[in-house]
Amino acid sequence: MKITSIHTQRLKAPLKTPFVTALRRVDALEDVVVIVECDNGYRGSGEGAPTPQITGETIGSIEAAISFIAPYLIGKEIEDFDTLIHIVHHTIVKNTTAKSALEIALYDLKAQSQQMPLYRMLDGTQTAFRTDITISMAETEKMVSNALHAVSLGYDTLKIKIGSDPTKDADRIRAIHAALPQHISLRLDANQGWSAKETVALLDQLEYDGIIAECIEQPVSAEDIEGLKYIKERVTTPLLADESVFSLNDAKKLLEMEAVDYINIKLAKTGGISKALALADLCAEHNVQCMLGCMLEGPIAIAAGVHLASARANTITMLDLDAVALLASHPVQSDMRFDESNIVLSDTPGLGICLP
Numbered sequence: 251m252k253i254t255s256i257h258t259q260r261l262k263a264p265l266k267t268p269f270v271t272a273l274r275r276v277d278a279l280e281d282v283v284v285i286v287e288c289d290n291g292y293r294g295s296g297e298g299a300p301t302p303q304i305t306g307e308t309i310g311s312i313e314a315a316i317s318f319i320a321p322y323l324i325g326k327e328i329e330d331f332d333t334l335i336h337i338v339h340h341t342i343v344k345n346t347t348a349k350s351a352l353e354i355a356l357y358d359l360k361a362q363s364q365q366m367p368l369y370r371m372l373d374g375t376q377t378a379f380r381t382d383i384t385i386s387m388a389e390t391e392k393m394v395s396n397a398l399h400a401v402s403l404g405y406d407t408l409k410i411k412i413g414s415d416p417t418k419d420a421d422r423i424r425a426i427h428a429a430l431p432q433h434i435s436l437r438l439d440a441n442q443g444w445s446a447k448e449t450v451a452l453l454d455q456l457e458y459d460g461i462i463a464e465c466i467e468q469p470v471s472a473e474d475i476e477g478l479k480y481i482k483e484r485v486t487t488p489l490l491a492d493e494s495v496f497s498l499n500d501a502k503k504l505l506e507m508e509a510v511d512y513i514n515i516k517l518a519k520t521g522g523i524s525k526a527l528a529l530a531d532l533c534a535e536h537n538v539q540c541m542l543g544c545m546l547e548g549p550i551a552i553a554a555g556v557h558l559a560s561a562r563a564n565t566i567t568m569l570d571l572d573a574v575a576l577l578a579s580h581p582v583q584s585d586m587r588f589d590e591s592n593i594v595l596s597d598t599p600g601l602g603i604c605l606p
């Protein structure tokens with residue numbers, strides 16, 4: 251099964267409401283879909299979204315990196331899978347979103363060639379999952395009403411985007427916590443917005459008032475590893491690293507320092523499924539559980555994340571794969587079920603999702 255062509259196209263879809271974090275504001279999804287075709291007519295689909303503030307990639311750079319790698323893959327056999335993955339990772343450095351998009355398409359093809367859904371090819375068994383949903387940063391009242399709306403849609407875990415002014419952020423968290431039923435779990439994501447000392451002071455106050463979130467995600471800048479360790483040693487709320495961990499080496503350093511409680515794995519940071527599997531396995535060796543997160547990306551990339559979550563269900567215990575739920579319309583054909591917090595994998599060979 252020989253690769254005969256690789257091309258990209260852009261996927262655009264409006265969001266229900268703007269997505270706002272401490273780092274950025276996005277009004278519509280626009281990302282890159284890559285289609286890898288083989289001589290037997292099989293087509294693999296992959297996808298990657300530009301997040302310049304996090305991965306350094308733009309929509310144009312993702313397309314350029316894919317077209318740079320593509321000639322090295324054309325003519326190769328899907329059965330020679332390890333070589334394909336090696337080519338994706340060693341033809342160009344960085345460009346992790348572009349590599350992830352290509353890897354997703356290659357894994358889709360490999361699973362199709364084995365007539366298996368991807369999760370089963372990766373030894374997963376779980377097919378039904380629940381994701382949290384993001385509450386974008388806004389004025390407190392707006393965040394409270396958005397949180398209540400999410401709960402009315404059936405979400406029991408909310409990811410609260412904060413990370414502006416710590417005093418204002420504390421007010422936001424208190425107001426949301428007070429307005430919600432007690433069983434609702436809060437994940438706080440400050441997207442590098444605070445200093446280590448601000449984080450400890452803020453969490454001290456919240457914990458004193460009995461507000462203990464499921465986790466506090468990346469409160470300090472990505473490079474501030476010492477800051478993460480400082481926080482972990484001083485607060486009860488579990489600490490989750492996101493922007494600090496792209497590679498296995500990033501994770502190794504944090505795990506050896508015991509600087510965090512959890513790690514957020516994203517395909518766009520690792521460069522795709524192969525390294526995400528290795529990262530989950532490394533965390534498992536250290537008894538550290540993982541969140542599987544996403545960028546503001548479409549259903550193909552999200553599907554790949556869900557298959558991965560099934561493959562490492564013992565380690566990946568938190569899902570933040572809400573990007574499809576944030577879209578106002580569904581731009582692809584899917585055998586998977588996306589129903590707000592509930593995502594269910596299908597038994598279609600491959601990803602079970604593709605462009606029409």
Ligand SMILES: [Mg+2]
Pocket residue numbers: 439441467468492493514
């Ligand atoms: Mg995050």
